[in-house]
Every structure is written in structure tokens, then in C-alpha cells.
Amino acid sequence: MRFMVMHYQTQAMEDGVLPTPETQAAIGQYMQEAAMAGVLLSGEGVASSSAGARLEIADGNVRIIDGPYAEAKELIAGFAILEVGSLAEAVEHARKFALLVGTERVDVRRVIEYSDLQ
Amino acid sequence: METTDLPATLATLWRVESPRIIARLVRIVGDIDTAEELAQDTFVAAIERWRGDGIPNNPAAWLNTTARFLAVDRIRRRDTQRHKYQQVAATTPRSTELDIDQIVDGDLADDLLGLIFMSCHPILSPDARSALTLKLVCGLNTGDVARAFLAPESTIAQRIVRAKRTLAAANIRFELPGPTERPARLDAVREVIYLVFNEGHSATSGDSWIRSELCDEALRLGRMLASLTPTDSETLGLLALIEIQASRLAARVGPNGEPVLLMDQDRTRWDQLLIRRGLALIERIDQLHGSAGPYALQAAIAACHARARLATDTDWPRIAALYDGLAQINPSPVVELNRAVATGRAFGPQAGLDIVRGLLEHPAMRDYHLLPAVAGDLSCSAGNHEEARQHFLRAAALTANGPERSTMQQRAAQCAAHHVGSA
Numbered sequence: 091m092r093f094m095v096m097h098y099q100t101q102a103m104e105d106g107v108l109p110t111p112e113t114q115a116a117i118g119q120y121m122q123e124a125a126m127a128g129v130l131l132s133g134e135g136v137a138s139s140s141a142g143a144r145l146e147i148a149d150g151n152v153r154i155i156d157g158p159y160a161e162a163k164e165l166i167a168g169f170a171i172l173e174v175g176s177l178a179e180a181v182e183h184a185r186k187f188a189l190l191v192g193t194e195r196v197d198v199r200r201v202i203e204y205s206d207l208q
Numbered sequence: 209m210e211t212t213d214l215p216a217t218l219a220t221l222w223r224v225e226s227p228r229i230i231a232r233l234v235r236i237v238g239d240i241d242t243a244e245e246l247a248q249d250t251f252v253a254a255i256e257r258w259r260g261d262g263i264p265n266n267p268a269a270w271l272n273t274t275a276r277f278l279a280v281d282r283i284r285r286r287d288t289q290r291h292k293y294q295q296v297a298a299t300t301p302r303s304t305e306l307d308i309d310q311i312v313d314g315d316l317a318d319d320l321l322g323l324i325f326m327s328c329h330p331i332l333s334p335d336a337r338s339a340l341t342l343k344l345v346c347g348l349n350t351g352d353v354a355r356a357f358l359a360p361e362s363t364i365a366q367r368i369v370r371a372k373r374t375l376a377a378a379n380i381r382f383e384l385p386g387p388t389e390r391p392a393r394l395d396a397v398r399e400v401i402y403l404v405f406n407e408g409h410s411a412t413s414g415d416s417w418i419r420s421e422l423c424d425e426a427l428r429l430g431r432m433l434a435s436l437t438p439t440d441s442e443t444l445g446l447l448a449l450i451e452i453q454a455s456r457l458a459a460r461v462g463p464n465g466e467p468v469l470l471m472d473q474d475r476t477r478w479d480q481l482l483i484r485r486g487l488a489l490i491e492r493i494d495q496l497h498g499s500a501g502p503y504a505l506q507a508a509i510a511a512c513h514a515r516a517r518l519a520t521d522t523d524w525p526r527i528a529a530l531y532d533g534l535a536q537i538n539p540s541p542v543v544e545l546n547r548a549v550a551t552g553r554a555f556g557p558q559a560g561l562d563i564v565r566g567l568l569e570h571p572a573m574r575d576y577h578l579l580p581a582v583a584g585d586l587s588c589s590a591g592n593h594e595e596a597r598q599h600f601l602r603a604a605a606l607t608a609n610g611p612e613r614s615t616m617q618q619r620a621a622q623c624a625a626h627h628v629g630s631a
Contacts (some may be wrong), residue, residue: 119589122435123316125435126316126320126432126434126435126436127224127227127228127428127432128427128429128430128432129431130430130431130579131429131481131485132481132485159483171481173424174224175223175424176220177222178216178217179220179224180223181220182220182221182222182225182267183270185265185266185268186266188270189265189266203458204458204477205458
């Protein structure tokens with residue numbers, strides 16, 4: 091089964107402070123290890139919300155709000171899709187990643203599969 | 209709700225961390241039995257410590273450090289023992305302190321690759337290799353392996369014990385094969401991965417059409433191997449092939465559990481993430497500029513189907529050309545039969561029949577029901593209804609599968625109607 095591991099931004103990430111070379115190396119190392127464990131299907135990180143936009147829909151009307159937004163810690167900083175045997179396994183992988191990436195929160199959510207929809 | 213279920217966490221950590229821990233331990237101590245014993249000691253130490261102190265923030269790091277410590281301790285004790293023997297034998301003792309540090313801190317990729325090569329050693333039968341690999345490299349316990357193979361646990365346990373004994377008796381230790389030996393050793397690994405995948409995919413035994421957990425483990429092994437040997441085109445080819453085949457798992461079974469053939473599948477059910485991964489791997493193979501091997505060619509064929517949003521969009525001439533290539537480097541009657549199907553679709557039934565005729569007398573194909581099924585299909589398209597009817601009846605007589613038999617009988621009856629109608 092697949093899980094989407096999403097880590098949240100810190101204020102520093104939102105402010106565009108790049109991770110130190112050591113942190114970048116550690117993240118690279120982790121990604122390599124996750125690939126070697128055969129569990130990493132896909133993953134991306136996103137830039138600060140100042141480079142993004144938000145669509146808000148009310149009563150069918152779409153309002154487009156350009157970033158940045160005040161609530162930096164409520165924003166996703168990136169995701170990884172892991173294929174593992176259980177939620178617990180996904181959590182153990184996420185735990186290692188969370189310690190390296192310097193985030194304050196990581197959500198681990200199961201990806202809906204075709205078989206869920208029947 | 210905060211979760212702190214120690215036994216469950218340890219079971220999960222075993223699954224996630226034991227492959228790399230065992231890989232490192234095998235490299236340090238040399239043999240699988242000692243490595244497994246030390247890995248178990250590591251987890252026992254974790255239970256004792258964490259029961260009081262709670263689970264540490266980074267349990268994986270704790271386990272790895274503890275395993276390393278236990279391994280060094282074991283080597284020192286072994287060395288002291290040897291030292292004593294050597295003194296008795298009045299030979300010059302050698303210092304091993306330096307050796308230990310060199311051995312202990314190595315590259316994780318090398319550790320995992322070495323473990324994979326060891327558990328897929330060609331000295332073992334493919335069945336033994338599969339069982340050992342699923343246990344050591346995938347972190348499954350013997351019961352999981354037995355359930356996956358629908359075999360009694362005692363059978364699998366025996367198989368694993370015998371495999372380890374065979375390796376020990378042949379004095380096969382942890383090693384990374386050199387450049388001359390490596391291609392053949394990688395072949396032995398790929399054979400295991402494809403065998404495990406097919407065991408899950410075609411479910412030759414048992415009642416479940418697809419035993420997806422075996423497919424998942426094979427994919428995981430394939431992904432591991434591809435990340436460990438990123439420029440090996442056949443490994444990338446194998447992974448591309450099984451990623452694309454796995455993308456169709458949900459579409460392969462109908463609402464009543466009946467198999468749905470490729471051309472009849474609902475393609476919106478195909479898993480696009482797996483297809484994208486497969487196609488990206490094929491791009492990487494193309495960039496390597498080597499000559500395509502059998503897995504890379506089969507992957508390229510699977511990719512032709514994956515790229516077609518509708519069955520009618522299938523690029524049959526390209527598939528036929530790829531089968532021509534496959535028949536040259538890896539000739540087999542089954543490849544030839546598939547080449548006949550693709551050629552028939554690409555260039556008309558007569559072209560397909562020309563290939564099929566060469567197969568009809570082949571001894572290995574005498575009782576293979578798909579040969580007359582294909583011959584019947586091509587003859588029918590060519591308008592030879594009586595010939596087609598004979599082929600379909602033969603296919604019906606040869607198949608052991610009930611639904612397939614009635615399909616063949618129906619097609620024979622349709623041919624008979626055509627034949628009478630046109631006479």
C-alpha cells in the first residue's frame with residue numbers, strides 16, 4: 091500500500107532560507123537510502139509560498155490569492171510517496187526523514203487505491 | 209492519540225531495518241547464521257532497554273549502533289580465542305584492531321548488494337534463493353514467506369535452513385563479485401526477482417488469481433537492485449517490465465474474479481504512477497546506449513501497450529519488430545508464438561500464420577493450448593473458418609481452465625456457423 095508522507099514548512103523554509111549543506115547532504119543521503127530500501131516511488135519539495143498561488147472556492151466562485159501567506163507552518167513543504175506494507179512501516183520511514191529535514195510536523199496519509207473505490 | 213506499542217513497533221522496525229542491519233552484520237562476521245543471531249540479540253537488547261526507557265527518538269540509529277557494537281564484540285572475542293590457539297601453536301599473532309574498524313564502517317549500498325548476491329547465489333536452487341532472499345533482504349519472517357508461497361511453514365523453514373547450510377558447506381562468504389563474474393551473478397538475482405513476481409502475478413498454484421504481496425516484494429527487490437546498480441540496463445529493464453506489468457494488476461481481474469486479457473482491459477484502471485516509472489526506466493536504458501537484452505526488450509514491448517490509451521491505438525508494427533529482436537537474442541517457442549500474434553496484428557493474419565506454421569510441429573508446443581488458440585484466431589481472421597474451427601476445438605481439448613474451454617468451444621461453434629453460411 092502507498093502512503094503520502096507530507097512535511098510541513100518551518101518559518102525558515104517559508105523565508106527561503108536554504109538548508110545548510112550538511113542538511114542538504116543528509117536529506118540526499120536519506121533519499122538514497124529510501125530508494126535503496128525499495129520504498130520510494132516519487133517525491134518533490136516545493137518552494138516558498140511567495141512563488142505560489144491559492145484558489146479559494148465559495149458558492150462556485152473561484153478567488154485566486156497569490157502567496158505569500160501568513161500561516162507558514164500550515165503549509166506543505168514537500169511530499170514523498172512510499173510503497174510499504176503498513177502504516178507503521180511508513181511511520182518509521184517518515185520518522186527518519188523528519189529528523190533530517192528539520193520540520194516540526196509530518197503527516198503520513200494512505201493513498202486511495204482503485205480497490206478502495208469499489 | 210499517541211501510539212507506543214512496543215512489540216508492534218519492534219516488529220515494524222525488524223521489517224524496515226533488519227535487511228540493512230543483517231547486510232552489515234554479514235559483511236562484518238562473514239556468515240548468515242551469526243549475522244541473524246546478532247541481529248536478534250540487537251532486538252532483544254532493544255526490548256530490554258526500551259521497556260524501561262521508552263522508544264528512542266531515532267530507533268533505527270539505536271539499532272544500527274547496537275548491532276555494530278555486538279558485532280565488534282563478537283569479532284574481538286573470536287579473535288582472542290584465535291589468539292590463544294595461535295599462542296599454543298607458537299605462531300605470530302597479528303593485530304586485528306585496524307581490520308575491525310575498516311570492516312565495520314563500510315558503504316551501505318555495498319552491504320545490501322553483497323547480501324543480495326549471497327542470498328541469490330547460483331549454487332542454490334531458484335526456490336531456495338527466493339525463500340532466503342524474501343527472509344533476509346525483504347525482512348519477512350518464515351511464516352510470511354510460507355503464506356506467500358502457499359507452502360507449509362515447516363517446508364519453507366527447512367528450505368531456508370538447507371540453503372544456509374549449502375552456502376556454509378561451500379564456504380561462500382560475503383563478497384562483491386568482480387567485473388567478470390558480475391553479469392552472471394546479476395542474472396541469478398534477476399531470475400529470483402522475476403520468479404517471485406511471476407509467482408504472485410500468475411498464481412500458478414492456489415485459488416487467488418493474483419497474490420499481490422509477492423508482486424509487491426518483487427517490485428521492492430527490483431527497486432532496491434536498480435538503485436544499487438543504476439547503470440545496469442538489464443536490471444533497469446527487469447524493473448521497467450515488472451513496474452508496467454504491475455500497473456495492470458487492478459485491471460486483470462473482472463468483477464467475478466475472472467481473468468481479463470490485456471486487449472480487453474479497462475485501461476483507465478491502469479496505475480499511471482507505475483507506468484510513468486516504467487517509461488522513465490526505459491528512457492534511462494536508452495540513454496545508456498547499450499544493446500538491449502531480453503528484459504529491456506520485454507519492457508519495451510510492455511511499454512508499447514502502456515502508451516496506448518485505447519487498445520486500438522497499439523503500435524503493433526513496433527511490437528512485432530521488438531519481438532523479432534527478442535526472438536533473435538532469446539529464441540523460444542513462446543516468444544515465437546507472441547511474435548506471430550504481433551505480426552498478425554501488424555501485417556495481417558497471413559503473416560502471423562506463416563510464423564505459427566513453423567511452431568505446429570514443435571515438440572515443446574504439442575500440448576500448449578495457446579498455440580491452437582492463436583492459430584484459430586489468425587485462421588479465422590484470414591477467412592479459413594474450417595481450419596479455425598479445428599484449431600479452436602484442439603485448444604478447448606488442451607486447456608485445463610473451465611472458462612477458457614467454453615470460450616474456445618464457442619469460437620469453434622461460431623466458425624462452424626460461418627463455414628456453413630459461406631458454403
